[in-house]
Amino acid sequence: MREMFTKSMARNIYYGGSLFFILLFLALTFDTHRAWPERDNRQAITEQVAEGKRLWEENNCIGCHTLLGEGAYFAPELGNAYKRFGENKEALKIFIRTRPVDGIPGRRSMPQFNFTEAQLDALAEFLKYVSGINTENWPPNVQG
Amino acid sequence: MEYQTQAIARPYFIAAIGLFVGQVIFGLIMGLQYVIGDFLFPEIPFNIARMVHTNLLIVWLLFGFMGAAYYLVPEESGRELHAPWLARLMFWVFLLAGALTVIGYLAMPYARLAELTGNHIFPTMGREFLEQPTITKVGIVVVALAFLYSIGMTVLSGRKTVINTVLLTGLVGLALMFLFAFYNPDNLAKDKYYWWWVVHLWVEGVWELILAAILAFVLIKTTGVDREVIEKWVYVIVAMVLISGLIGTGHHYYWIGVPAYWQWWGSIFSALEPIPFFLMTLFAFNTINRRRRDHPNKATVLWAMGTAVMAFLGAGVWGFMHTLAPVNYYTHGTQLTAAHGHMAFYGAYAMVVMTIISYAIPILRGQEAKSNRMQVMEMWSFWLMTVSMVFITLFLTGAGIVQTYLQRYTDAPQTFMVVQEKVALFYWMREVSGLVFLFGLILFIASFWPERVRQEQPLEPQTA
Ligand code: HEM
Ligand code: HEM
Ligand SMILES: [Fe+2]
Numbered sequence: 001m002r003e004m005f006t007k008s009m010a011r012n013i014y015y016g017g018s019l020f021f022i023l024l025f026l027a028l029t030f031d032t033h034r035a036w037p038e039r040d041n042r043q044a045i046t047e048q049v050a051e052g053k054r055l056w057e058e059n060n061c062i063g064c065h066t067l068l069g070e071g072a073y074f075a076p077e078l079g080n081a082y083k084r085f086g087e088n089k090e091a092l093k094i095f096i097r098t099r100p101v102d103g104i105p106g107r108r109s110m111p112q113f114n115f116t117e118a119q120l121d122a123l124a125e126f127l128k129y130v131s132g133i134n135t136e137n138w139p140p141n142v143q144g
Numbered sequence: 145m146e147y148q149t150q151a152i153a154r155p156y157f158i159a160a161i162g163l164f165v166g167q168v169i170f171g172l173i174m175g176l177q178y179v180i181g182d183f184l185f186p187e188i189p190f191n192i193a194r195m196v197h198t199n200l201l202i203v204w205l206l207f208g209f210m211g212a213a214y215y216l217v218p219e220e221s222g223r224e225l226h227a228p229w230l231a232r233l234m235f236w237v238f239l240l241a242g243a244l245t246v247i248g249y250l251a252m253p254y255a256r257l258a259e260l261t262g263n264h265i266f267p268t269m270g271r272e273f274l275e276q277p278t279i280t281k282v283g284i285v286v287v288a289l290a291f292l293y294s295i296g297m298t299v300l301s302g303r304k305t306v307i308n309t310v311l312l313t314g315l316v317g318l319a320l321m322f323l324f325a326f327y328n329p330d331n332l333a334k335d336k337y338y339w340w341w342v343v344h345l346w347v348e349g350v351w352e353l354i355l356a357a358i359l360a361f362v363l364i365k366t367t368g369v370d371r372e373v374i375e376k377w378v379y380v381i382v383a384m385v386l387i388s389g390l391i392g393t394g395h396h397y398y399w400i401g402v403p404a405y406w407q408w409w410g411s412i413f414s415a416l417e418p419i420p421f422f423l424m425t426l427f428a429f430n431t432i433n434r435r436r437r438d439h440p441n442k443a444t445v446l447w448a449m450g451t452a453v454m455a456f457l458g459a460g461v462w463g464f465m466h467t468l469a470p471v472n473y474y475t476h477g478t479q480l481t482a483a484h485g486h487m488a489f490y491g492a493y494a495m496v497v498m499t500i501i502s503y504a505i506p507i508l509r510g511q512e513a514k515s516n517r518m519q520v521m522e523m524w525s526f527w528l529m530t531v532s533m534v535f536i537t538l539f540l541t542g543a544g545i546v547q548t549y550l551q552r553y554t555d556a557p558q559t560f561m562v563v564q565e566k567v568a569l570f571y572w573m574r575e576v577s578g579l580v581f582l583f584g585l586i587l588f589i590a591s592f593w594p595e596r597v598r599q600e601q602p603l604e605p606q607t608a
Contacts, residue, residue, distance in 0.1 A: 007372060010379035011306075018386040025390045028409065032337065035403045040333035050330040057270025057328075058258040063191025068400050069477030070336065071272050074178070074190050076560040077477065101186065108181035108561070111189050113255075130332055136407070138399035138473060143557045 041132040051119075052126025059113055066144075068135060074108060077144030082124075082131040084142050089124040096120060145507055147218040149225035154508050155235050156211030157501045161589060163204035163242070164494070168582050170197040175575040179568050188250070195249050195275045201489065202273065203242045208497030209318075209354055210238075213295050213311060215504045216361045221302025227294045234290045241283040245276055267328055271339055274325045281325055288319040306375040307357045307364075310382055314353030321345045333401035340396045347488070348389040348417060348459075355455070355496050356381050356424065362448050362503050363428065367435035377427045381420050388416035395467045399476060407469035414467045418460030421492075428452035441506060441513035443522040443591075447499035450530055454491025462487050462537065474552045479567075480544030487537040490529075498588070505592055515595060522591035528584025535577040543570035 036042070056062070061078070062071040068079040076084075085091040096113070097120060103109030115123070145151065174193045176183045184193075218225050225231060248257045254270075261277035263269045268278045276284070292315060299308045324341040360378045364371060394410025428449055439445065462484040466475040475481070502522065506514050513519065551563045 005376075007376040007379065010376050010383065014379045014383035014386075017383050018390075021387055021390040025393070028391070028394075028406075029337075032402050032406075036331075036333060036401075039403070040331055040401045042331055045330055053330055053332065054264070054267060057267065058255045058263060060191045060195065060254040060270050060275060062270065062272050063194050063254075063275070064189075066477040068332075068336065070396075070400075071477070072191065072194055073477065073479060073482055074174075074194075103182040103185040105182055106180065108177070108190070108564070109185050111186055133333055133401040135399045135401060136404055138476065140474060140552045141557045143551050143559055 039134040041129055041134070044129040044132055046125070048122050048125045049129045052122035052124070052129075055115070055119055055123050056126055064110065067130065068133070069138065075110065077139060078127060079130050079133075079135065080139060080142060080144050082128045084144065087128075089121075089128060092124045092127060093120040096123065145510070147224050149228045149231075150215050150218050150504075151508055152225065152228055152231045152235075153211040153215035153504060156207050156214065157505060159235070159239055160204045160207035160211060160497060161501070163200045163207065165582075165585060165589075166246075167197055167200035167204060168578070168585060170194075170200065172575065172578050172582065175571065175578050178571045179575070192249055192254065195254075196246055198273055199249075199275065200242075200246065203238075205493050205497060207238070208493075208500070209315070209358075210291055211504075212354075212358050212497065212500045213291070213315065215500065215508075216358070217295050217298050217308060217311070218302075220305045220308045220361070221298050223298065223302040225294055226297035226301070230290050231294050234287050237283070238287045241280055241287070245280045248277065249275075266326075268326055271328070271335070273343060274339070278326075281322075284322065285319070288322065292316060292319060305371070306378055307361050310353050310360075310378055311357035314350045314357065317350030317353065318346065321350060336400045337397070337402060340393055344393045344396055345390075347493075348392060349386065351493065352385040352389070352420065353382050355451075355492055356385070356420075358496050358500050359424065359428065359448060359451060362444060362499055363431045365503065366439040366441065366445050366448070367431050368437040369431050369434055374431065377423070377431075381423045381427065384416075384420040384423060388413055388419060392417045395469075395472065398469050398472055411468045415464065417467070418456070418464050421456040421460035425452040425456045439513070441503060441519070443514070443519045443526070444499060444503040446523055446526055447495060447502050450526060451491065451495040451499050454487065454495055454530060454533075456491075458484065458487030458489070458491035458537070462541075474548050475544065478544045478547050478552075479540045479570075480548065483537045483540035483544055486540065487533060490533045495530075501592075509594075514591070518591045518595065521587060525584045525588035525591060528587060529581055532577040532580040532584060536574050536581070539570045539574040539577065543567040543574075546570075 056067075061067075064072050064075040066073065066077045066079070069077065081092065082089070085095070096110075096115065099110045099112045101112045170193050173184065173188065174190060174197060177185075177190050177193065214225060214231055248261075252260075254275075257277060258264075258269050261269075261279050263278060266278045268281055269275060274281075295315065296312060299312050302308075321342050324338045327338050329335050356378055360374050363369065364374055390413075391409050392414035394406040395414035397406035397410055429452070432445060432449065466472050466480050466484065506512065514522070546567050547563050550558050550566065551560060
């Protein structure tokens, strides 16, 4: 970096470049909002799904699992759990309901949350809704 | 120390390192749970340990950044800190809020904590890294505003150096982006889209400005190289950060229900993200080679060089490895992500905080540098931590490659749990490296313990 490239040129690139890319990012965000309705499975978001999302959050499921590939890597991906369980909500509910309180000896264990039937329904509905989001065919196969 | 108020940095640094120890201990607990699945179950389930691990990380880095700002802003501005009482008060507020939150995580089921803190009124909890109760999040905003007030007033009424402006921009950005933590729509795609405005735009955006400013400050002080030259470098680095990193957010938008064009935008721009990290490495080595003085604090110079190299490796190289959409399709959310997350956070942010601590603590004690013996100990801690973090990263990378292949790539994919058992050996080795890391960290603390008899003096005579 010799004299031809001065500090004030560098500063202008910093301010100009940042401003330009902030605006571009906002424009892309705007377009994403426009495109969302066909992709984000919003028609499936019912009261029950919203309740399921709240339960998902308030029990910190993301602290062990990934959801659409984001979260923790300790336990199976759940974005496609509904599909892995043969699109069977009842099977999902049974799995969550039957976790032993003291865990499974030697095996990574999932807590027993003592959910009510209605709460289990909400969680299963939430997982069903997530599996309907257009993820560009991710994950590559049903194992997640 | 030129200004009395710089001393406010000291408790911030001490708290940072204390919390760092806690973070690593919980990392080691999780590391064991990875291989002995029911370890501490159900007392400390994995998710709780993870929250403590990652939240302590963020909080101690924030303590580190605040300490760094309180130390360097008065010196750069050429005046005492504005409203020092506020800075002293906020230290205790932040520490208390942090401690209460961690106690809350450990003392009761998370759902109970959510209930107690009224999460249903304003739900923000239960998302990765943003697990804190809403009330804690409000506390963080209050602390950030008070901090920005003190620092902002000092900068605005003092000498405006490039380091100060870039640092302040980074800190304001940090506070601003955090506000998206309060946005939590029922629509998962939207939730995720804006969640990354906090997480990505922090570590690959505004935090990099803070990183560049702290590094530049330490380099000026330890090498005596002309400010003009350094400032030009800083501008070029931060320009590249934002030019690549803003649209680079797209590398998290491949598979979460947003338009497919993000695969192009994200791949292309995030492929440029290693450039600012590479420039930082060039900058550090260039400056040190052209030094006008040999600063007696050799350990600090080692930390500064180490930060530049490890940030490039962890963020630049390990980030690039999985950033292109066709690769990320297979590696998304595997141990490769964890490998990258560890080396990047350590190499860039943990190390830059240790760099400024290494530089500032002796000066806050009225010495220019520690005794030779203590510096040697500190350099040992540098190598122990850094080399064990390289090994942690390599073992997780090994686990990640095998996982990706067996679970995602082969014609006969196996289930998650089966694959995890097959890579257990990597996790055991990661745990052993983690123990070495903890030992290195303890040595770091020991090297700052006040010496009882100070026979030795700093190596070189002092030059101004
Ligand atoms: C030294 C011993 C350490 C061990 C054994 C350890 C272990 C772990 C484990 C098991 C996880 C959870 C991974 C998962 O979700 O399944 C984790 C997450 C994480 N740790 Fe550590 N850790 C250690 C040190 C550190 C250090 C020093 C840093 C940074 C300075 C760090 C930063 C992180 C980050 C950022 C995450 C979240 C990663 C992600 O979401 O991809 N850890 N750690
Ligand atoms: C110091 C800077 C950086 C830090 C601290 C950092 C940290 C992290 C962390 C913690 C995650 C995991 C997030 C989660 O839990 O979901 C992550 C993900 C990711 N990072 Fe970085 N990163 C940095 C820079 C970079 C750079 C420069 C690149 C690209 C060249 C990059 C590419 C990625 C990608 C592609 C992912 C997503 C991985 C996945 O699909 O699972 N990162 N980063
Ligand atoms: Fe990113």
